[in-house]
Amino acid sequence: MARPMANRNYYDVIIAGAGPSGMTAALSCARRGLTVLLADRNSQVGRKLLVTGNGRCNLTNTLQEPACYRSDNPDLAWARVRTFPAGDTMGFLKDLGIYLTDRDGYVYPYSGQAATVREAFERALDREPGIRVLTETRLVDMKAVHSEPVKKYPDRKTGPDRPVRFQLILEEDHEPAGKAGKRKKEEPRKKKERQSYYCGCLLLATGGLAGEKFGCQGDGYRFAVATGHKLVRRLPALTALKTSAPFVKRISGVRCPAQIEALTEGVLLARETGELQWTDYGISGVAVFQLSRHVILALEDQKKVEVRINFLPGMDRPDLMDLLYRLGGAFGKECLQDVFSGIFPSKLAQVLVRETRCDGNMAIDDLAAGDWDRICRAVLAFPLKISGYLGFEKAQTTRGGVLLTDLTDRLESRKTEGLFFAGELVDVDGTCGGYNLQWAFSSGHLAARGIINKMLP
């Protein structure tokens, strides 16, 4: 996106990454009179927004509680979110011209299209004369220069009282995101131009490791480490789980309600209820996404993980026996296979009968106590060994990142003055339901407040 602003190399704030956190911060800073350079590797701002919420963009959630935000420092994460809560996010989005709808607390654009959210941000950025947007432009290097004399930057136009703390190298990045290193030999490499910029504050909002094809390759972590920051171990979160159980190929595509417990060596890790989706590699769906954070950590620590699935959430053994007898017709004469087929999707019913190791043609009334044990286990605690998970390329977010205790309450580095962090790069990941975008909006605003305080004391 070309900007009419005169070309120059000093800005009050330079923001690397035009995701929701970076764009939010840019707008907040510019509205207070700061000059902003917003650079993104992609050819358009807010690229990843397009795929959020299955293309519908679950922007936030009116139900907010500490458990929705996960971190090595969960109290700090929650304290930061509360400074710009869901109500503020909704007000901010409405001011951008985005009409919202609330579905049982889940907030979406009324249009039902994530693209309209991205475009509203793009228009808002365009309207701010203080913002210059550079797309296809990647932050490749940075250094703190605050000790160097100010006269070295002759085109600094903002005023003598504005500090110069960083020198950055931005590079035109024509490499399609996700294709780095995959270019065919015969494809000519476009010449990349590098340019030096200076700024008073630098905001790193380059996202995490989830969604490489949207430009996120973890660049921000490199700069964080180079400026003295510790990183909390980074792993995929909100992703699907794999199993080597061969039957999953037969029921791939089946969806059913379930309560799922994840256990490692007999100890309960977490429990979730929701729609379960069977795939040809394992299990997916919101409940699985929510569990994945706990499961992945255990797998990475070389622990064995099993999930137990209750296909009739809320029911126990007496409830199940009562149900099967009722559906078994007069005197329980219907056979097990037919009764299961009246409850579950047919492919799943076949798998469940097989798991019970009972004769599917046996009448309910003829089942022995041992049969009932196996039936209850199959339906109420179906065991499935988890062998792996889908990685960052499929995950919705990154667990871990820049340690919160290294940042002030306005997300400024405690190691390098004038350096701020926001969004997925920081050690905060939300549960499914709009909480990751809420964190992006909260942290973008918070960092902007810090930058404004720093630049306009």
Ligand SMILES: Cc1cc2nc3c(=O)[nH]c(=O)nc-3n(C[C@H](O)[C@H](O)[C@H](O)COP(=O)(O)OP(=O)(O)OC[C@H]3O[C@@H](n4cnc5c(N)ncnc54)[C@H](O)[C@@H]3O)c2cc1C
């Ligand atoms: C498939 C999918 C569905 C999702 N659905 C939802 C949902 O419905 N609700 C929800 O709350 N969350 C959802 N999320 C998560 C949400 O998209 C992210 O949490 C959020 O986008 C993170 O915002 P961010 O500002 O930190 O960074 P990002 O949105 O990741 O943006 C970072 C930007 O930085 C740019 N960048 C990277 N490195 C550089 C560099 N060196 N120089 C310049 N630019 C750089 C990238 O090109 C990118 O545009 C989903 C994620 C995925 C992958």
